[in-house]
Amino acid sequence: xxxxxxxxxxxxxxxxxxxxxxxxxxxxxxxxxxxxxxxxxxxxxxxxxxxxxxxxxxxxxxxxxxxxxxxxxxxxxxxxxxxxxxxxxxxxxxxxxxxxxxxxxxxxxxxxxxxxxxxxxxxxxxxxxxxxxxxxxxxxxxxxxxxxxxxxxxxxxxxxxxxxxxxxxxxxxxxxxxxxxxxxxxxxxxxxxxxxxxxxxxxxxxxxxxxxxxxxxxxxxxxxxxxxxxxxxxxxxxxxxxxxxxxxxxxxxxxxxxxxxxxxxxxxxxxxxxxxxxxxxxxxxxxxxxxxxxxxxxxxxxxxxxxxxxxxxxxxxx
Amino acid sequence: xxxxxxxxxxxxxxxxxxxxxxxxxxxxxxxxxxxxxxxxxxxxxxxxxxxxxxxxxxxxxxxxxxxxxxxxxxxxxxxxxxxxxxxxxxxxxxxxxxxxxxxxxxxxxxxxxxxxxxxxxxxxxxxxxxxxxxxxxxxxxxxxxxxxxxxxxxxxxxxxxxxxxxxxxxxxxxxxxxxxxxxxxxxxxxxxxxxxxxxxxxxxxxxxxxxxxxxxxxxxxxxxxxxxxxxxxxxxxxxxxxxxxxxxxxxxxxxxxxxxxxxxxxxxxxxxxxxxxxxxxxxxxxxxxxxxxxxxxxxxxxxxxxxxxxxxxxxxxxxxxxxxxxxxxxxxxxxxxxxxxxxxxxxxxxxxx
Numbered sequence: 001x002x003x004x005x006x007x008x009x010x011x012x013x014x015x016x017x018x019x020x021x022x023x024x025x026x027x028x029x030x031x032x033x034x035x036x037x038x039x040x041x042x043x044x045x046x047x048x049x050x051x052x053x054x055x056x057x058x059x060x061x062x063x064x065x066x067x068x069x070x071x072x073x074x075x076x077x078x079x080x081x082x083x084x085x086x087x088x089x090x091x092x093x094x095x096x097x098x099x100x101x102x103x104x105x106x107x108x109x110x111x112x113x114x115x116x117x118x119x120x121x122x123x124x125x126x127x128x129x130x131x132x133x134x135x136x137x138x139x140x141x142x143x144x145x146x147x148x149x150x151x152x153x154x155x156x157x158x159x160x161x162x163x164x165x166x167x168x169x170x171x172x173x174x175x176x177x178x179x180x181x182x183x184x185x186x187x188x189x190x191x192x193x194x195x196x197x198x199x200x201x202x203x204x205x206x207x208x209x210x211x212x213x214x215x216x217x218x219x220x221x222x223x224x225x226x227x228x229x230x231x232x233x234x235x236x237x238x239x240x241x242x243x244x245x246x247x248x249x250x251x252x253x254x255x256x257x258x259x260x261x262x263x264x265x266x267x268x269x270x271x272x273x274x275x276x277x278x279x280x281x282x283x284x285x286x287x288x289x290x291x292x293x294x295x296x297x298x299x300x301x302x303x304x305x306x307x308x309x310x311x312x313x314x315x316x317x318x
Numbered sequence: 319x320x321x322x323x324x325x326x327x328x329x330x331x332x333x334x335x336x337x338x339x340x341x342x343x344x345x346x347x348x349x350x351x352x353x354x355x356x357x358x359x360x361x362x363x364x365x366x367x368x369x370x371x372x373x374x375x376x377x378x379x380x381x382x383x384x385x386x387x388x389x390x391x392x393x394x395x396x397x398x399x400x401x402x403x404x405x406x407x408x409x410x411x412x413x414x415x416x417x418x419x420x421x422x423x424x425x426x427x428x429x430x431x432x433x434x435x436x437x438x439x440x441x442x443x444x445x446x447x448x449x450x451x452x453x454x455x456x457x458x459x460x461x462x463x464x465x466x467x468x469x470x471x472x473x474x475x476x477x478x479x480x481x482x483x484x485x486x487x488x489x490x491x492x493x494x495x496x497x498x499x500x501x502x503x504x505x506x507x508x509x510x511x512x513x514x515x516x517x518x519x520x521x522x523x524x525x526x527x528x529x530x531x532x533x534x535x536x537x538x539x540x541x542x543x544x545x546x547x548x549x550x551x552x553x554x555x556x557x558x559x560x561x562x563x564x565x566x567x568x569x570x571x572x573x574x575x576x577x578x579x580x581x582x583x584x585x586x587x588x589x590x591x592x593x594x595x596x597x598x599x600x601x602x603x604x605x606x607x608x609x610x611x612x613x614x615x616x617x618x619x620x621x622x623x624x625x626x627x628x629x630x631x632x633x634x635x636x637x638x639x640x641x642x643x644x645x646x647x648x649x650x651x652x653x654x655x656x657x658x659x660x661x662x663x664x665x666x667x668x669x670x671x
Contacts, residue, residue: 210370211403215417215464216391225416229407 057286064280075287084263085288088271092295094178095267096246099185103242104235106186107193112227114194115201125195132191140255143184147171147256171257174264181256181265185246192245193238200234201227232306240303244296268292320381320394320471320504321346322367327376329362329528336362338528339376344521347502349495353515354525354551360508361476363525367506368397368474380471396465397474401481402457404449404464411436411445414463435466438497455486462497473498475507479514491517512552516540524548546668549597549661555625557597558635561665566590572662576631578610581657586671588662594671597661600625603637609654614647628653 024030058075062068079085114125131139146153147170155167170180204227212222250269253259259266259274266274268288276285322344329337337359344350352360365371367378369390377384385393396417404413412419414435415428423431436442439459449457458478465473475494479487495518498505509515515522516536523533524547531551532544543549549557562574570585572594580596588594612628612635619625619642626637628651637653645651662671 205401205403207399207401207403208405210368211397211399211405211464212416213370213390214368214395214397215468216420221420226405 054286055290057283058290060283062282062286064277064282068283071283075284076291078284079287079291084266085271085291087263088266088268088288089291091178091263091265092247092267092269092292095182095185095249095265096243099182099189099246100239100243102182102186103189103193103246104239106190107238108197108235110190110194111197111201112223114198125198128194129191131188132195136188136251137255139188140184140252143180143187143252144171144256147180172261174261177257177261177265181253184252184256185249188252189242189246193242196238197231197234200231200238204230236303236306240300243299243303247296247299248292321348322472322504322506323377323379324363324367325377325379327363327366327378328374329359329366329371330374335374336528337374340525340528340530342523342530342533344504344506347504349498349505349507349518349520350523351507351509351515351519351521352523352525353509353512354531356510357527358525359528360510360525364397364474364476364506364508367472368395369393394471395474396468396470396472397476398458398461398465398478400477402449402461402478404457404460406449408448409445410441410447410449410452410460410463413449413460414441414467417464417468431467431469432463435463438466438500439463454482455490458482458490459493462494466497466501471504473503473505475505475509477509478507479509480511487514494518513554516552522552524551526551542670543661544670546595546597546663549663549670553599555600555636555638557599557661558603559663560596560598560630560633560635562594562596564588564590564592564594564662572596574610574631574633578630580610580655580660582660582662583657586662588671593665595663595665595668596655597663598655599659600636600638602656602659603635603653604656605639605643605651606654607652609652612651612653614645614649614651616647617645626651 057068059070059072060068061071061074110128114121114128118124145151149167149169149172152167152170154170155164158164159167168176170176208226208230209222212226217225248269249267250273253265253267253270254273257265259270263271268291272285272288272292274285275288276282279285322342324340324342324344326339326341327337328335328339340359340363342350352363354360362371366373369385369388373386377386379385380393380395405416408416411429411432415432418428418431432445433442436445439462441456441459441463444452444456444460449460452460458481461478478494479490482490491514494507498518507514507518519536521533522536522539524531524539526547532539532548536552539548539552543552543557546559550559560572560574560578560580562572562578562580564586565571565573565579566585566588567590570582572580572582574580574596580598610630612630614626614628615634616627617624618627622640624639624642626639626643626645628635628637630653635653663669664671
């Protein structure tokens with residue numbers, strides 16, 4: 001492209017302008033498009049397509065082994081009058097709200113604790129992550145034994161201590177079952193919250209705490225006026241994920257209770273699986289799964305507003 | 319306002335002692351600058367004064383009160399941090415009023431206090447901004463405003479200007495000094511920049527490896543450095559040091575290893591032939607036909623003056639001239655130290671002779 005002649009008349013320079021093709025080749029947006037294509041293809045193939053298929057299926061009466069025909073909102077009308085579906089909605093909301101709130105409280109507490117100077121800090125942080133890295137089903141089986149009607153170590157300990165005299169039927173009683181699965185979910189979910197919040201805490205400059213100390217802040221005031229406001233953006237992110245994970249939980253429930261006793265621990269995800277795959281009514285199962293979408297969108301919307309960059313985070317002038 | 323007394327203070331981290339018994343008296347209203355290279359313990363000492371580090375032994379008192387075991391917030395001090403430590407989620411006004419708020423002051427009193435400090439520092443138009451929306455110099459002023467609002471006994475500054483560009487640093491230097499002249503609050507200021515120390519201090523404390531090398535007024539330190547370290551640290555460009563032997567018979571002079579004769583004004587109380595270090599500041603060298611021959615290595619004009627790096631034997635020497643001389647690298651020049659401004663140090667322990 002480079003030319004030795006630099007004294008050409010102005011008119012002649014036009015012919016030396018790069019063609020539209022070579023301009024396109026150096027266009028950043030054009031190149032970006034190509035770089036994004038593989039990722040986009042994956043997302044479309046493995047996320048958007050199945051999601052669309054699922055939503056479509058919820059408007060059909062498809063069963064395993066039989067292609068469905070379009071039935072409009074019939075599946076939804078059917079679910080509207082289904083008490084078990086509404087029980088599953090209630091269970092899911094209860095499970096999500098209680099588990100997320102407690103995960104947040106314990107996670108924040110652990111993060112604050114781990115952010116302090118202490119011996120063996122690295123090892124303790126690694127230990128905290130264990131519940132997160134153990135496969136769900138494996139930990140569910142462990143909980144299954146802990147909650148076993150006959151061999152529960154909790155019942156055994158309490159009996160030995162003389163606090164109770166009968167085994168507790170953790171997974172056989174409605175309320176005990178709900179509490180049990182929530183506790184198991186909390187155990188698994190706390191590390192994610194704790195480690196993420198810890199990462200957030202570590203971005204807070206220690207000199208802010210020193211400045212606050214000199215300004216006369218007590219421990220509580222340092223948390224209230226420095227830590228908490230600076231952590232809110234990360235809290236919003238981590239709690240969004242935590243709520244989404246909890247709301248769509250399936251493995252833990254399926255391994256522990258399969259929705260029982262008397263559907264007391266059925267979540268929307270497990271009910272969808274039971275109706276769609278086990279009973280073979282794919283259309284109805286898809287409708288239950290699709291019914292989760294509005295709830296999830298609501299959760300995302302709430303945290304989206306929560307996550308909006310606060311004024312103090314903006315760099316430019318007003 | 320208060321005097322501050324630091325008496326034989328030591329500090330160890332684990333088994334490692336970083337401050338080896340430091341004693342510094344600070345008068346009421348005095349502006350004291352702790353200066354030294356990084357790692358000399360000056361910031362640690364300041365943090366001990368603030369109450370952010372424990373005192374291993376010795377005492378620190380503010381006014382009449384020993385504060386070793388007094389909580390930071392009870393010490394009635396205010397500190398300006400190197401990175402300003404402004405609360406990013408609070409406006410300038412909230413940042414400045416935070417300490418008053420924690421103290422439980424009434425909102426109108428907070429407002430009044432903030433307004434007064436903002437006025438002093440010309441921050442009034444910025445009170446509703448967030449730290450992110452401010453320039454480096456403005457942030458620096460907010461950090462000072464936060465200190466002023468509290469009207470403390472002592473101001474502590476921890477390298478407050480090191481994050482600013484050179485021009486702003488000079489401006490803020492003046493501003494801080496002016497502020498001190500106005501408020502007359504006892505101030506302890508830590509820096510590694512000897513120019514800041516020279517220009518601002520009533521008293522400079524030069525620290526090195528956890529001890530105080532020398533303390534005194536800026537010009538005392540410049541004119542009569544106690545030892546080679548202080549001599550080399552204070553003054554820019556740094557003092558030239560030439561190794562040699564003292565010749566005390568008759569008119570005293572120092573003979574360098576390659577035979578050059580360096581003049582002395584008075585005969586020092588030291589024996590003939592003793593190995594010494596001859597110190598002369600770059601501004602005390604003049605061009606003279608009977609000077610020591612040196613080969614010009616680099617010529618650095620700054621406009622107001624010209625620095626010439628020249629080589630005598632194997633040693634480099636820097637000379638600064640107000641006049642413009644037409645010299646070029648490779649040329650020979652003759653440099654003569656001004657005898658009355660020469661310093662002599664013991665070769666072994668670096669002490670002034």
